[in-house]
Amino acid sequence: MFRIHCFEHSHQFARRGSRRRQRAMTLTEVIVVAVLAVLVSAALMSFALYFAKLSKSTFSQLKFSRYTKKAIEEIAKRVRYAKRLEVQDSGTRLLCTDENDVTCAIYFSDDDDNPSTLVNNRLYYDPNTDDDGVDAIMIGCYISSVPSKPVFDYLDRTSAVEINFRVGDPRDDPGASFQRETGPGPQGVTVQTAVGPRNSYLD
Structure with a gap:
């Protein structure tokens, strides 16, 4: 037991x-x-x-590419059909006079004189400089200048108009305020091109 x-x-x-x-x-x-x-x-x-940041950068780059295309098309259209061209204001303003002697202006404006506030750095098109009743049209935003280059440069009727500007982040500065808007890394398109007038012989 x-x-x-x-x-x-x-x-x-x-x-x-x-x-x-x-x-x-x-x-x-x-x-x-x-x-x-x-x-x-x-x-x-x-x-x-990471995906959110990447998406923000990609979206910003696509947006800036679209803005660049629009600005170049508008400027080239006015230059090609101008018989007389003149650059003013240290290369930030371009006057284009067509065959009907109507003068339009394309100019760069930084409303607050601060290159890092991209949203108000713009290109405008004034259809008629002699008519104060016509408002200027914005043809580009997020604009900054290219270092050591004027926005517009033109010698004479035998030369083309040089166009230099950047759409997007003006520099690669990870701590700058615009990086919070456009995503990490420098987003934008740098434009350095030339457009020749077709009607300069009419002047």
Whole structure:
């Protein structure tokens, strides 16, 4: 009887120990799963933030490319059909006189004299400089100058009009305010081109 009792007691103790070991393994598994879940969540959040920044930069670059195309087309249209051209205001203003002797102006304006506030750095087109009742039309924004280059340069009727400007971030400065608007890295398009007038022989 005593031996049987000891055997049964030992068997019950073994089963209790086995249950304890099973509970300890389950707790370990829960901890491992929790740690993995935290790591996966952190990785997903980091990827989401990176993708958001990348999307912002890509969207800004596409936007600036579209603005650049519009500005070049508008300027080239006026220059090609001008019979007389004149550059004023240290290369920031271009006068184009057509065959009907109507003079239009294309000019750069920085409303607050601060190159880093891109949204108000603009190119305007004034259809008729002699008519104060006609409002100027914005043909480009986020404009900045190219270092050591005037926006417009023109020698005489035998030469083309040189056009130099940048649409987008004026420089690569990660701490600048405009980087928060356009995304990390320098976003923009630099324009350095020349357009020849077709009607200069009429003058």
